[in-house]
Amino acid sequence: MKKTLAFFLGLAIATPMFASEVANAEPAAAPQNKVEEILAKLPVKVSGYLQTGWNWTDNASSFQAKRLRLMVDGKVSNNISFRLQVEAFNGVQTGKQTSGQKDLQVMDAFATWKIKPAFQLRAGQFYTPMGFENYDISPATLETVDFSNICYRMACRNAIGYDYVDYGRDLGVMVLGDVLPQEGGYNLLTYNVVLSNGSLPCKDDNNKSKDLIGAITVRPIKHLMIKGAYNWGEYANAAGAYLPMNRFIAGAWYNNPTGLDVRAEYGMIKSDKGNVDESSAYVLAGWHAGKWLPVVRWDMYKDSKNTTSKNNYNRVLAGVSYEVCKNFKLQANYNRTFYNEEVGADDANQIQVMGIFKF
Numbered sequence: 001m002k003k004t005l006a007f008f009l010g011l012a013i014a015t016p017m018f019a020s021e022v023a024n025a026e027p028a029a030a031p032q033n034k035v036e037e038i039l040a041k042l043p044v045k046v047s048g049y050l051q052t053g054w055n056w057t058d059n060a061s062s063f064q065a066k067r068l069r070l071m072v073d074g075k076v077s078n079n080i081s082f083r084l085q086v087e088a089f090n091g092v093q094t095g096k097q098t099s100g101q102k103d104l105q106v107m108d109a110f111a112t113w114k115i116k117p118a119f120q121l122r123a124g125q126f127y128t129p130m131g132f133e134n135y136d137i138s139p140a141t142l143e144t145v146d147f148s149n150i151c152y153r154m155a156c157r158n159a160i161g162y163d164y165v166d167y168g169r170d171l172g173v174m175v176l177g178d179v180l181p182q183e184g185g186y187n188l189l190t191y192n193v194v195l196s197n198g199s200l201p202c203k204d205d206n207n208k209s210k211d212l213i214g215a216i217t218v219r220p221i222k223h224l225m226i227k228g229a230y231n232w233g234e235y236a237n238a239a240g241a242y243l244p245m246n247r248f249i250a251g252a253w254y255n256n257p258t259g260l261d262v263r264a265e266y267g268m269i270k271s272d273k274g275n276v277d278e279s280s281a282y283v284l285a286g287w288h289a290g291k292w293l294p295v296v297r298w299d300m301y302k303d304s305k306n307t308t309s310k311n312n313y314n315r316v317l318a319g320v321s322y323e324v325c326k327n328f329k330l331q332a333n334y335n336r337t338f339y340n341e342e343v344g345a346d347d348a349n350q351i352q353v354m355g356i357f358k359f
Contacts, residue, residue, distance in 0.1 A: 036359075044074035049140045053331075053354030058346075065089045066354065067139055069107070079114045087167075106202055107167060117187075118177040125171045125201055129192035129215035130155040130229045131249040131265055134168040143261065143286050143293060144319055145333045145352040149301045150249065150267045150280040153311065160245050160274045161235035162200060170211065172196025182222075190217040198233045209234035209242060224254045237274070245271035261286040261293070277304040278311075293321040307342050314338045327358040 051067040068088040075081055085108035110124030129135040133147045134155035146152075156168040172195050180188035191214075197204070198211030215229035231247040251265030264283045270276060279302050286295035297317040303309050319333035335350040 044072055047071045047073070047359060049356055049358040051139060051145075051354055051356045053145075053352065056351040058349055064354075066145075069139075071108075076111065080111060081114070082111045083108050085109075105167070107169060116177070117181075118179045120176050122174040122176060123172075125169055126174065127168050128155065128170055128194055128196065128213055128231075129174075129176075130168065130213065130231060130247065131267065132225070132227060132251060132253050132263060133265075135192075135215075136225075136227075136253075140356055140358060143284065143295045143321065144297060144317060145331050145354050148265075148280070148282040148284075148297070148299045149311070150265055150282055150299075153278070153301065154247055154249060154267045154269050154280060158198065158233075158235065158245075159269055159276045159278065160237060160243050160271060161198065161206075164200065166200050169201040170194075170196040170198065171201065171205075172211070182219075184222040186219050186222050188219055190219075191215065192229075198235060207234075207236040207242065209236075223256045224252070226252045235274075243271055243274040245269065245274055245276060256288065258288055261288060261295070275305050278302065279304070291323040293323075295319050295321070308344065310339065310343055310345055312340065312343050329356045329358075330354070331356070 048070040049067070050065070050069075052065045053063070055062055055064045066089065070086050070088070072084045073081065085106075087105040087107050106125065108124075108126055110122055110126040113121045115121065127135055131151060131154070133142070133151040139147075151168070152165065156165050157163065158166065174192060174194045174196075176190070176192045178187035178190050182188055193215075194211070194213035196211045196213070198209070199205045211231060211233040213229065213231045215227065217225055217227040219225050228250040229248070232244075233246070234242050234244050237243055247267070247269045249265060249267035251263065253263040255261045255263070262283075262285050264281070266279075266281045268279045270278070280300060282297060282299040284295060284297040286293050295317075296319075297315075299315040299317065301311050301313055303311045306312075315335055315337045317333055317335050319331065321329055321331045323329050331352070331354045333350075333352045335348075335352075337348040337350070339345045339347060
């Protein structure tokens with residue numbers, strides 16, 4: 001794994017073809033320390049973060065290294081950019097790792113051709129526009145330690161083709177754009193149309209059918225976004241039969257960086273032929289008080305076909321984040337999970353204390 005990371009870092013330093021890929025990127029801030037001065041001189045933008053800390057549950061207590069990400073962004077030309085992102089700690093477990101350790105995982109490897117702000121093309125392996133948490137938020141910017149299960153089990157999982165977390169990534173092509181710019185520096189409408197494998201990242205598709213995703217985000221005022229996304233897919237089961245499955249996620253998010261932060265989403269994943277009928281929702285509320293962000297969240301998941309599964313729950317979270325400095329954030333979360341009698345499990349508790357270190 002060390003050799004692989006060294007290869008990617010060496011490639012990034014030696015190759016001036018990579019660059020920053022953010023559709024509405026702001027001017028880079030002046031370097032604040034020696035590391036930033038060195039990174040600012042590179043022909044590419046190299047960034048990353050570590051998320052590590054302590055996790056306690058009713059049955060276990062452990063120090064954790066949840067995520068270690070390395071990102072390289074660069075330019076191929078004036079309007080074509082490239083992104084590479086690898087994950088060291090939370091990669092997909094394979095049969096080679098019988099001890100339960102994780103392999104290195106390629107998260108993102110895509111190029112974006114920005115023909116116009118209203119018409120851009122993306123190709124490669126990228127995060128799909130299913131919901132706010134999978135597309136508009138990263139683990140480094142999330143208000144809580146973990147995402148809701150509307151992200152983990154809907155946007156980041158295929159209930160028919162496989163039952164592994166795919167990190168919300170897929171291989172394919174996407175058309176995207178921002179239209180109707182407003183005086184406040186935001187766009188009234190953003191759209192995404194995706195044609196992708198509908199399979200695990202870094203793997204060829206195992207059938208001829210492809211996924212189709214459409215997403216629309218409307219921003220009526222600067223701090224408010226309303227989003228809806230629909231995914232149509234058809235997947236081969238173990239017997240080789242093609243089974244349809246559809247996903248839908250919709251929600252609204254008001255986020256004032258100096259005040260209120262409220263987000264709510266509802267999602268469903270369904271297949272009449274594949275025996276899949278799941279729904280989920282969450283509501284999050286917080287307040288930006290200087291460097292502090294106290295937050296509460298209600299989160300639910302319902303699997304109507306597997307009513308005794310522990311995936312059926314209501315969960316309440318209370319937490320707080322503190323931005324020690326620009327590149328260092330501390331988070332503490334308490335989760336209480338409630339199960340109904342049909343599940344037959346005791347209610348569960350969890351405490352997480354994590355630090356996110358960025359460069």
